[in-house]
Amino acid sequence: MRRIGDAPLIRRLLIATALVLSALFLLLPLVAIFAQAFSQGVMVFWTNVSNTFTLHAIGLTLMIALLTIPVCLVFGVALAWLVTRFSFPGRRILQTLIDIPFAVSPVVAGLIYLLLYGRNGWIGSWLDTYDIQLMFAWPGILMVTIFVTCPFVARELIPLMQAQGSREEEAAVTLGASGWTTFRRVTLPNIRWALLYGVILTNARAVGEFGAVSVVSGAIRGQTNTLPLHLEQLYQDYNAVGAFACAALLALIALLTLAAKAGLEWRASRREAFA
Amino acid sequence: MSIRLNNIAKHFGNTQALEPINLDIHEGELVGLLGPSGSGKTTLLRIIAGLENADRTAQPGQILFGDRDVTNVHVRDRRIGFVFQHYALFRHMSVYDNVAFGLTVLSRKRRPSSGEIRARVFRLLEMVKLEHLADRYPAQLSGGQQQRVSLARALAVEPEVLLLDEPFGALDAKVRQELRRWLRHLHDELNFTSVFVTHDQEEALELSDRVVVMSNGRIEQIDTPDELYRTPKNRFVFEFLGDVNHLEGKVSNGVLTCGDAYWHVDLPDGHEELLLRPHEVRLTEQPTSESHLPVTITAISPVGAEVRVELEADWLAQPWLATVRHTDFEHLALRRGQRLFAHPRHWRRFPKVTEKTTEQTRVA
Amino acid sequence: MSQLATWRTGSTRVLPGFGLSMGISVLFISLVLLLPITGLFGQLAELSLAEYFAIITEGRVVASYMVTIGAAAVAALVNAIFGLLLAWVLVRYEFPGKRLLDALMDLPFALPTAVAGITLATLYAGSGWMGGLLEPLGFQVAYTWVGIALAMAFTSIPFVVRTVQPVLEDLPAEVDEAAMSLGATDGVAFRRVILPHIWPALVTGTGLAFVRSLGEFGAIIFIAGNMPYETEITALMIFVKLQEYDYAGASAIASVVLFVSLALLLAINIWQGRFVRRLHGGKG
Ligand SMILES: Nc1ncnc2c1ncn2[C@@H]1O[C@H](COP(=O)(O)OP(=O)(O)OP(=O)(O)O)[C@@H](O)[C@H]1O
Ligand SMILES: [Mg+2]
Numbered sequence: 045m046r047r048i049g050d051a052p053l054i055r056r057l058l059i060a061t062a063l064v065l066s067a068l069f070l071l072l073p074l075v076a077i078f079a080q081a082f083s084q085g086v087m088v089f090w091t092n093v094s095n096t097f098t099l100h101a102i103g104l105t106l107m108i109a110l111l112t113i114p115v116c117l118v119f120g121v122a123l124a125w126l127v128t129r130f131s132f133p134g135r136r137i138l139q140t141l142i143d144i145p146f147a148v149s150p151v152v153a154g155l156i157y158l159l160l161y162g163r164n165g166w167i168g169s170w171l172d173t174y175d176i177q178l179m180f181a182w183p184g185i186l187m188v189t190i191f192v193t194c195p196f197v198a199r200e201l202i203p204l205m206q207a208q209g210s211r212e213e214e215a216a217v218t219l220g221a222s223g224w225t226t227f228r229r230v231t232l233p234n235i236r237w238a239l240l241y242g243v244i245l246t247n248a249r250a251v252g253e254f255g256a257v258s259v260v261s262g263a264i265r266g267q268t269n270t271l272p273l274h275l276e277q278l279y280q281d282y283n284a285v286g287a288f289a290c291a292a293l294l295a296l297i298a299l300l301t302l303a304a305k306a307g308l309e310w311r312a313s314r315r316e317a318f319a
Numbered sequence: 320m321s322i323r324l325n326n327i328a329k330h331f332g333n334t335q336a337l338e339p340i341n342l343d344i345h346e347g348e349l350v351g352l353l354g355p356s357g358s359g360k361t362t363l364l365r366i367i368a369g370l371e372n373a374d375r376t377a378q379p380g381q382i383l384f385g386d387r388d389v390t391n392v393h394v395r396d397r398r399i400g401f402v403f404q405h406y407a408l409f410r411h412m413s414v415y416d417n418v419a420f421g422l423t424v425l426s427r428k429r430r431p432s433s434g435e436i437r438a439r440v441f442r443l444l445e446m447v448k449l450e451h452l453a454d455r456y457p458a459q460l461s462g463g464q465q466q467r468v469s470l471a472r473a474l475a476v477e478p479e480v481l482l483l484d485e486p487f488g489a490l491d492a493k494v495r496q497e498l499r500r501w502l503r504h505l506h507d508e509l510n511f512t513s514v515f516v517t518h519d520q521e522e523a524l525e526l527s528d529r530v531v532v533m534s535n536g537r538i539e540q541i542d543t544p545d546e547l548y549r550t551p552k553n554r555f556v557f558e559f560l561g562d563v564n565h566l567e568g569k570v571s572n573g574v575l576t577c578g579d580a581y582w583h584v585d586l587p588d589g590h591e592e593l594l595l596r597p598h599e600v601r602l603t604e605q606p607t608s609e610s611h612l613p614v615t616i617t618a619i620s621p622v623g624a625e626v627r628v629e630l631e632a633d634w635l636a637q638p639w640l641a642t643v644r645h646t647d648f649e650h651l652a653l654r655r656g657q658r659l660f661a662h663p664r665h666w667r668r669f670p671k672v673t674e675k676t677t678e679q680t681r682v683a
Numbered sequence: 684m685s686q687l688a689t690w691r692t693g694s695t696r697v698l699p700g701f702g703l704s705m706g707i708s709v710l711f712i713s714l715v716l717l718l719p720i721t722g723l724f725g726q727l728a729e730l731s732l733a734e735y736f737a738i739i740t741e742g743r744v745v746a747s748y749m750v751t752i753g754a755a756a757v758a759a760l761v762n763a764i765f766g767l768l769l770a771w772v773l774v775r776y777e778f779p780g781k782r783l784l785d786a787l788m789d790l791p792f793a794l795p796t797a798v799a800g801i802t803l804a805t806l807y808a809g810s811g812w813m814g815g816l817l818e819p820l821g822f823q824v825a826y827t828w829v830g831i832a833l834a835m836a837f838t839s840i841p842f843v844v845r846t847v848q849p850v851l852e853d854l855p856a857e858v859d860e861a862a863m864s865l866g867a868t869d870g871v872a873f874r875r876v877i878l879p880h881i882w883p884a885l886v887t888g889t890g891l892a893f894v895r896s897l898g899e900f901g902a903i904i905f906i907a908g909n910m911p912y913e914t915e916i917t918a919l920m921i922f923v924k925l926q927e928y929d930y931a932g933a934s935a936i937a938s939v940v941l942f943v944s945l946a947l948l949l950a951i952n953i954w955q956g957r958f959v960r961r962l963h964g965g966k967g
Binding site for chain 2: 855857858860861862863864865866867868871872875876879880882
């Protein structure tokens with residue numbers, strides 16, 4: 045078979061260019077993270093990671109991610125079900141609205157939450173009279189993280205559920221299955237890998253969010269510092285090795301995310317090949 | 320432009336798509352490549368086009384267009400027109416731009432003036448009766464219209480060889496019929512050499528000057544439709560070109576017996592399988608001294624000028640099909656469940672080893 | 684059409700869960716996405732029009748727009764070319780390491796922006812691996828707008844690759860073959876046949892990369908140098924105002940950023956829709 049750009053010279057040139065540029069632009073930073081983190085040996089790395097403040101930041105980060113995921117999951121599934129299984133006026137608008145977090149700058153996202161729930165905001169001032177403070181505390185971090193990550197699950201599910209259509213669910217309903225049974229026995233098995241991938245992306249973003257969180261957290265060490273914020277403070281304090289130790293942990297999560305994605309895609313392509 | 324293939328073979332990995340093939344196509348001929356799915360028709364066509372390379376073995380094959388050796392010539396320099404099964408129109412271009420494409424990509428020296436391109440494109444669109452749709456996009460056309468655009472596009476560069484891969488495969492029967500006639504007309508008028516692929520024997524027989532029958536990457540026979548139908552070289556060709564009835568039994572002393580049926584044949588003793596076409600079966604109410612083949616009618620369907628009758632019997636492994644004229648049909652007052660006797664007018668046998676045909680015609 | 688009719692006549696839906704999923708979705712979108720934006724308008728209402736314009740047209744702020752837009756445009760353009768090359772290579776060729784390269788494409792999305800930020804800053808600083816190579820040659824990347832563009836390009840490259848890749852994959856081989864059989868050379872066929880096919884995806888991907896770059900914060904601030912008037916991005920301006928407790932100022936600038944990004948997002952959606960309609964004859 046002959047296709048455009050198949051001439052050996054062109055092919056080799058393009059592949060070589062792509063590989064060299066990707067190595068410099070994408071791979072080198074990845075290598076640099078681990079090189080920096082371990083530049084003074086494994087012991088120093090370990091000391092940095094097991095530092096109280098770092099451990100607290102890891103704990104807070106994990107807690108935020110664990111709380112964010114179920115919320116995004118419920119919303120993502122509900123929205124995907126709504127826009128792919130029913131037709132109603134305003135459906136397209138809903139689909140466009142969930143893209144807002146992708147377009148909004150994280151700093152702006154943090155800001156609008158701060159304005160609303162901060163001590164001067166109309167909800168924040170009301171809550172303040174009951175001595176409830178959301179901003180500069182973990183609930184604020186959770187709220188902006190949900191804002192930033194809420195599209196991921198829905199965005200993974202909608203194209204898939206649209207492509208699959210609702211024939212199977214309709215069949216289940218005609219066979220007398222209840223709504224919940226239909227979802228659990230028919231829909232869920234079809235979408236579980238997309239769902240898992242959506243969760244992985246949500247997790248990656250929840251763990252790594254920086255701009256929005258830095259606006260609302262107050263970044264108090266040992267209290268409201270997430271791992272990315274902690275890393276920034278270490279870096280600004282000229283503790284580069286400490287900062288890169290945190291960076292290495294986060295990069296590890298990123299690598300696991302990539303591996304999971306590659307694994308899921310491999311699975312999907314294999315299933316397609318057998319279908 | 321004549322086309323000559325010498326010793327062209329093709330492997331995809333370990334599967335052999337084409338055994339070494341020799342083929343001569345004369346200037347101005349319209350040749351059909353016919354064969355079942357996977358027989359290598361598309362592969363052969365694409366090799367002629369230069370979209371695929373033939374195997375480079377110890378004795379590499381050769382492709383000649385006239386006197387010109389094009390074996391190592393890139394598809395874009397072979398000056399062929401190729402019509403794809405699914406049209407492959409450029410979706411982002413209007414009908415006009417699609418047809419003009421081949422002219423506008425010519426090197427500046429050879430490119431006609433824009434006025435001339437315009438005139439030529441409209442002449443082609445007129446020919447395919449689509450001049451009123453010049454500004455439409457492919458997605459706004461029906462399948463038949465898209466196919467005509469794709470033909471016009473291939474013809475715009477005035478190729479001397481036109482290659483078509485199942486050009487009418489995706490269209491409904493009526494449109495197919497119409498386009499077929501129209502392609503024949505076009506071919507006769509413009510006088511290029513055409514090769515088209517089809518797996519529809521009717522289409523191949525109706526349209527081609529000569530038909531190349533292929534199976535399993537091999538050419539089984541090359542002949543005119545008439546010759547092909549009347550003197551098939553082997554059992555495969557015979558069976559592929561139409562419905563076939565089988566009769567299997569033991570011959571002894573010039574009588575073939577099969578269950579309670581028997582039939583006088585001029586054959587040496589032994590096991591035999593005879594083949595007949597549906598129109599070679601005659602039906603009567605009484606047996607003759609020559610044959611005693613009792614059958615029962617299981618289905619009757621009038622198709623066009625004939626009536627197709629399905630026959631069953633204990634001594635038959637598979638039902639037979641017979642075609643009778645409407646007058647005979649009325650005369651015999653055929654109905655379902657009726658018991659009759661069949662008389663072969665003509666039969667063939669293809670002995671397995673020698674692959675030589677024996678034919679015998681009986682005066683009925 | 685028939686589904687719409689069902690909606691109008693209000694007859695029952697086949698599948699369950701309409702009320703529940705509608706309730707959750709609307710509640711969530713209202714509370715999480717829309718309600719907070721009212722906070723911004725509340726804050727802006729406290730400013731007079733004159734004050735508002737004074738803030739958003741102040742010299743240092745305008746300079747930050749220029750830096751942000753300029754760097755984002757350069758990053759988007761570079762990504763358009765680089766991303767197209769990567770998508771092409773990943774779709775059209777087989778070579779060792781292809782799966783790895785494919786997986787690597789998502790790294791900028793998976794890697795936290797702050798991590799990318801400190802890493803790029805360290806790499807391209809005078810003492811870093813890249814900076815150590817480039818600075819003797821006279822290329823200063825860290826703490827200049829080149830560094831800003833570099834960080835933006837890093838975080839947004841997947842947008843281009845991942846939007847162009849599937850479209851390129853869907854392009855049937857016959858399209859190439861048709862162009863070649865009509866006599867087009869590789870260059871001409873690419874320009875006149877393939878590029879127009881992937882153009883909508885390429886523009887969409889580049890547009891998304893641009894929007895993302897306009898708002899990027901974490902990856903940039905470490906490498907930017909953050910010199911007022913020179914290497915200060917708009918997101919940082921908002922952040923600085925906030926740290927000075929100038930909520931009104933931060934809101935005014937944020938409103939500009941918000942408006943521009945949402946307008947661009949809308950424009951990309953509409954533009955894409957127009958193209959899709961033409962290629963699918965109004966059926967798609
Ligand atoms: N690109 C390819 N890679 C591997 N095998 C191929 C390829 N193209 C064709 N083949 C194999 O070569 C053989 C001939 O295929 P070809 O497409 O020529 O058949 P065909 O006669 O055109 O069939 P159809 O009527 O179904 O189109 C088949 O066994 C097919 O599986
Ligand atoms: Mg074929």
